Amino acid sequence: MGEVSLLRLYLLRLGYLIVVVGLGLNVWPEIINRSGSWELMEGVVQCMLLAFWSLCVLGLRYPLQVLPVLLWEVAWKTVWLLLVALPVWTSGQIDDATMEMAISILWVVIFPFLIPWRFVFANYVKKRGNLWA
Numbered sequence: 001m002g003e004v005s006l007l008r009l010y011l012l013r014l015g016y017l018i019v020v021v022g023l024g025l026n027v028w029p030e031i032i033n034r035s036g037s038w039e040l041m042e043g044v045v046q047c048m049l050l051a052f053w054s055l056c057v058l059g060l061r062y063p064l065q066v067l068p069v070l071l072w073e074v075a076w077k078t079v080w081l082l083l084v085a086l087p088v089w090t091s092g093q094i095d096d097a098t099m100e101m102a103i104s105i106l107w108v109v110i111f112p113f114l115i116p117w118r119f120v121f122a123n124y125v126k127k128r129g130n131l132w133a
Helices: 006-032 040-061 067-090 096-114 117-126
Strands: none
Touching: 006 040, 006 067, 006 096, 040 067, 067 096, 067 117
16 A cells, blocks of 8 residues: 555545545435335446445545445446447437436546556556466
8 A cells, every 4th residue: 555645545535535425415315215116227226326335435444445446437437428428419419318417427537536547557457467266
């Protein structure tokens, strides 16, 4: 952990805190005040958001160990913006629901500035993997 400065760790914790507060304000009321059952995909999304929220709570204490969760978040949101939102936006056919989703997903732009990329490269790209057998 000596590779990552205390400032970078606090910036990373700030990222987790943003997720914990933001999702906490949006997801928990949905779960607590739910009446009846969810449709299939809404239930999947809510459960995934709750799991992501829980892992981000852990990230407040263990920011580097939970880093793959933030990398996944940056990856899927970037892919969605590039493959779903951008084509319909550039064609001038974006609807209100897609625009609303794109705006909420654009929060992802802060995370690349918080992630310690040298650590990511050293530990996930350069470092030898575990044995297969």
